[in-house]
Amino acid sequence: MSMKFFAGAVTGALLTATALTPARAADMTNERALNPQREPQNWILHHGNYQGHRFSLLKEINTDNVKNLKPVFTVALGGLQSGGRYAFGNLEATPLVEDGIMYVPDGWGSVYAIDVSAGKKGVIKWKMDPGTDRAWAGDVACCGVNNRGVALWKDKVISIALDGRMFAINKATGEVAWERKVADPALGETLTIAPLVIRDLAIVGAAGGEFGIRGYIDATDLNTGKAAWRTYTIPGAGEPGNETWKDGKERWKHGGGSVWETATYDPESDTFYQGVGNAGPDWDPEYRAGDNKWAASVLALSPNDGKIKWGYQYTPNDPYDYDEISEHPIINAKVNGEDRKLVVHAARNGYFYALDRINGSFIAGKQYTYEMNWTPGLDPKTGRPLNYNPNADVQVYTEGTHGSRARPKSDKLCPAHTGGKNWEPTAYNPQLGLLYIPSIEGCDYIETVPQKDFVDQGGTVRPRERFSGGATVIRERLYGSLKAVDPATGELKADLKLTYPNYSGALATAGNLVFIGGVDGTFSAHDAKTLKELWSFNTGTGINAPPISYAVNGKQYIAVLVGSRQSQNVIPFSPELKNTSTASMLFVFSL
């Protein structure tokens, strides 16, 4: 074959390929990431926008016509394999949609590019299976086989897998351009968080707060696939905050502070706000005397270098496992007539907090759960629990609400160790000025077991072994609620009690609707002002993932992943759900 003929053949093939390939979606740029409101037909960031609002500007579906909403297609996904301590993978991801293509992972980290442009069916264009070492990763996953989503960057999809790897995937073909080992399951670390891409950095954090990790936030340079910086959430010797580990035995080295839900980002000050998990061991606070910064906290950090600007701790020396990894929405509001820049948080400890996002000072706090007994309230000036004792190394909050070495079995703890609100994200309607909190309601119990030391500190506990200082016991049925609060004050504006704890998170839309999913498979739409249920559809198995909205050819759709491991906190006392089978499905609805 002559070179001339070969060149001609190649050119012809390229032309044919071009003609047959749909127009390539635009590259994801920083400009687009900063302005998702310019393309409301797409859902291009994990929380809808950097500010963490999970608010869609689409309003074709609204309070008047939502009663006509119906499922228009479903797509079966994979990820149901067993691995480690789990019989199958979960679905907890928020899908991204860009120009009619949806990008979404299953629990084991396979990423699917689904063409949803036809509006009548979804066609899986490609699937990237990372070949996760399921036994190795699944044995050190505390709470299921989870992956909360992917990110877009230039012409790539950025994803993670439970076994600690990050991937850059060609958006058009599904081919992996590079992968990087970020977290190490050999140390009990896993990745479940959807990456936060700011400019050319992908920011994630390690889960493993029940396995003796020292938590961190980690940035990858997406141009090179190499590490950019890593900031430990538990300060090391000599770093500010390390003095709050008063045990004298360097227990900060296994101090927890895991990170497993995506941060929010304020472009104005170039600061991102990362929630941080529980101190380790969870339920033996005497093992780790001191306030244990920055566990159960929020950190404000610079994306360029990971430097901590400020931190605020919600539950010092937390004896409950009230970790605060979940989202911190960025909201501007008037407080006492004054314009304030807020970062807010519906905390696992049952309180809503509004902080000044410039300096981390406390502005407002209010109980949002029905039941609360671990503290009588928050200090109006500092937001500290009222029964916090600044002179004590080990906190004793309300007597009996947590275990101790002297009295290992607690009485009832409200809210339960699950929260309050767990990772499942809130949604914010800026047009109504309301924040929607999907909540877990009810109480449980704690049993403290004195924690043994790690082998590197002269003990017997090896890496990958559980390091939780006890256990939780559920003895009664948990339930749930959806609440609408004023984000400046936490004042309750509307309230809806739910039969089940909410494990899906919320979506708010400009159609004045709020969507949530239930563990019984009910997917429902609520009036954004009253929270009255206006529509529902039962998907037939539990929903543990947050919904999104997108549009194709001007038509609005609502999408949600369906099917999950049902929580051990729910099933034993909800016998009507006992025989629910799992599934791995995408459901899409429209008018």
Add this chain to the structure above:
Amino acid sequence: MKAVMKDRSIRLAVALAAGALFAPVHALAQAQSSAEEARLIEFGKEIFKSKAVCQYCHKWDASGDQGYGGNALSLRATQLTPEQMTEVVKCGRPGTGMPYHDRFAYTDKRCYGYTREEMGKDMPPAGNDFLSNREVDAVVKYLFAKDVGKGPATYEDCVDFWGKDTKQCDPMKK
């Protein structure tokens, strides 16, 4: 009536104390496995590993663990007989997170002589999946064949449980 009360109190006490004491290896563990028994043991492993996910709380080697499943006892160190363990698997452990796996547990007096009403706040939770008698027999046979009365698990035990296609057992390599 008194005798009945005494009997069920003893059975309950055994359940509550399950595994708290160390005991010599049970003879059954050393019994020669027939082909059918070998199949049943392999079936029991799948129950332990995936269907009932006993390993979530008890750890893959049944050495016990802590965390969200509760403070689960070591089955390697249990002194329960196979009959007693069968009852615990079917009926759970009252007052703890150990779930019951007999669909009809506590609907009559088959479990420690108590009904759900009589058990009150000590009623154990239901397992994620109920187990048939054959499945309960299999998981108990598996535990006595592989775990009960054994010393610390070895690398070979780990590979036997997880297979060779994972790094899971690497830390146990000598």
